[in-house]
Amino acid sequence: MYKKIFVIAISFSAMLWSCDSDSQGEKKTEKDKKAVVDITIADSTVIKEGKKIAMGTFKILNSKLKSAIDKGGPISGIEVCSSEAMKLTDSIAKVYNIKLKRTSLKTRNQDNWPSKNEEIALNTWKVEVENGGKIKPQIIHSNNGEIQFIAPIKLKSQCITCHGSNDFVTAEIKAKLKIHYHEDKATGYKEGDLRGAWSIIFPKGYFDNL
Numbered sequence: 001m002y003k004k005i006f007v008i009a010i011s012f013s014a015m016l017w018s019c020d021s022d023s024q025g026e027k028k029t030e031k032d033k034k035a036v037v038d039i040t041i042a043d044s045t046v047i048k049e050g051k052k053i054a055m056g057t058f059k060i061l062n063s064k065l066k067s068a069i070d071k072g073g074p075i076s077g078i079e080v081c082s083s084e085a086m087k088l089t090d091s092i093a094k095v096y097n098i099k100l101k102r103t104s105l106k107t108r109n110q111d112n113w114p115s116k117n118e119e120i121a122l123n124t125w126k127v128e129v130e131n132g133g134k135i136k137p138q139i140i141h142s143n144n145g146e147i148q149f150i151a152p153i154k155l156k157s158q159c160i161t162c163h164g165s166n167d168f169v170t171a172e173i174k175a176k177l178k179i180h181y182h183e184d185k186a187t188g189y190k191e192g193d194l195r196g197a198w199s200i201i202f203p204k205g206y207f208d209n210l
């Protein structure tokens, strides 16, 4: 893995070097070059790692949710989501030494409220979806060396019992949701809608030894 990155780094470095010196007629120091190259390399690696962690978390949460619903219906599912979802993201975050959360423009749990970066990503995707475009994960590099991965979460058919319109979210489910969430904005969705985002912040140096 390290070797591969190194090879890509060399070729990107050559490309960027020639473009820069042609267009601006000025030479960059080795340090400047390295900063540009690091950012270029990281994106594909970040997306791969981000997707792996988000998908892995989703699978665990979804299987817990499914077995709770199979045993005790959607009401038990709500219990699992409210007591397990945040615990699960927190424990996976600890294992990887990252920050990990699920967020949305219309949150159920106010603790999942989006940060500025997350809000910008969600609003950008919203416009892209409205215009019939495709939405992609976003990568944000901070000056402190942290790298943030933000990826869309779309609504699937099995989510509709708790996030759908009034036709799907029964009065019983609504009453149960109200007990836990006083400011629940996360209903009214249909299958395929943009429901929210996974957000991962990788600390500085995370990708050095992958």
Ligand code: HEC
Residues within 6 Å of the ligand: 062, 065, 074, 075, 076, 077, 078, 081, 082, 083, 085, 086, 102, 103, 104, 106, 107, 108, 109, 110, 112, 153, 154, 155, 156, 158, 159, 160, 161, 162, 163, 186, 195, 196, 197
């Ligand atoms: C049994 C009910 C239930 C089902 C089914 C369900 N959710 Fe949720 N969802 C919840 C609850 C409860 C929360 C609040 C969790 C918490 O307290 O962090 C939540 C929170 C979320 C959040 C975090 C943002 C927020 O609104 O607070 C996202 C994103 C989300 N759900 C997406 C989905 C998706 C996608 C599916 C289907 C794959 C799904 N949910 C299925 C009940 C459900």
